[in-house]
Each structure stands twice: as structure tokens, then as C-alpha cells.
Amino acid sequence: MAAPIGPVSAAQAIGEYLQSPDDLVKVSAFRKKLEKEKASIDTRLNNGVKEQLQATRLGLKKFLGTRENVQTIKDEMVSIERECEDPSVRVATFDQISRVCVLVLLK
Numbered sequence: 001m002a003a004p005i006g007p008v009s010a011a012q013a014i015g016e017y018l019q020s021p022d023d024l025v026k027v028s029a030f031r032k033k034l035e036k037e038k039a040s041i042d043t044r045l046n047n048g049v050k051e052q053l054q055a056t057r058l059g060l061k062k063f064l065g066t067r068e069n070v071q072t073i074k075d076e077m078v079s080i081e082r083e084c085e086d087p088s089v090r091v092a093t094f095d096q097i098s099r100v101c102v103l104v105l106l107k
Contacts, residue, residue: 014030017030
């Protein structure tokens with residue numbers, strides 16, 4: 001008989017494992033085997049979930065740190081823009097230069 005194509009149901013797997021009445025003795029060993037496999041899969045899944053959670057937390061921390069850095073840069077850029085708009089902040093002697101310019105223009 002050809003092997004079935006696609007997923008095998010639990011009933012089919014047990015049916016293939018228990019071919020004769022004498023195979024009923026194997027049920028407890030088969031159950032232990034399945035329990036070990038389940039425990040192994042559960043452990044791997046739990047470890048995978050923990051790793052994913054840890055990676056997600058680390059990513060969020062980096063994202064928040066980056067967001068704070070971007071906000072700091074924005075604030076500094078606004079401060080620089082304000083200083084560039086007001087020439088009196090850039091040049092300490094702006095008042096004197098301004099008066100000289102006004103006098104030169106008036107002449």
C-alpha cells in the first residue's frame with residue numbers, strides 16, 4: 001500500500017503503530033515516547049518564545065533610545081535655527097555695526 005500524501009492524523013499514526021493485538025503491549029512505551037517528544041517540543045517552543053521576547057525588548061529599547069536621540073537633535077536644530085535668525089546672538093558687536101551702517105546710509 002502506498003504511503004498517504006499529506007498530513008497523517010493521530011488515528012492513522014496509531015493504526016500503523018498497532019498492527020496486531022500483540023502490539024497493545026507497546027502502548028505504554030509509545031505513550032512515554034510521545035510524552036518525551038511533547039516535552040522536548042514544549043521546551044524548544046518556550047525557549048524560542050523567550051528569545052523572541054528578549055529580542056523584542058532589546059529592539060524596543062534601541063528604538064526608544066533612537067527616538068530620544070532624534071528628539072535631542074531636533075531640539076538642537078531648532079535652537080541653532082533661532083540663533084541664526086537673530087544676528088545679535090551671532091555677533092557680539094552687532095549694535096555697533098548696526099549704528100555704523102545707519103550712519104553711513106544717512107550720509
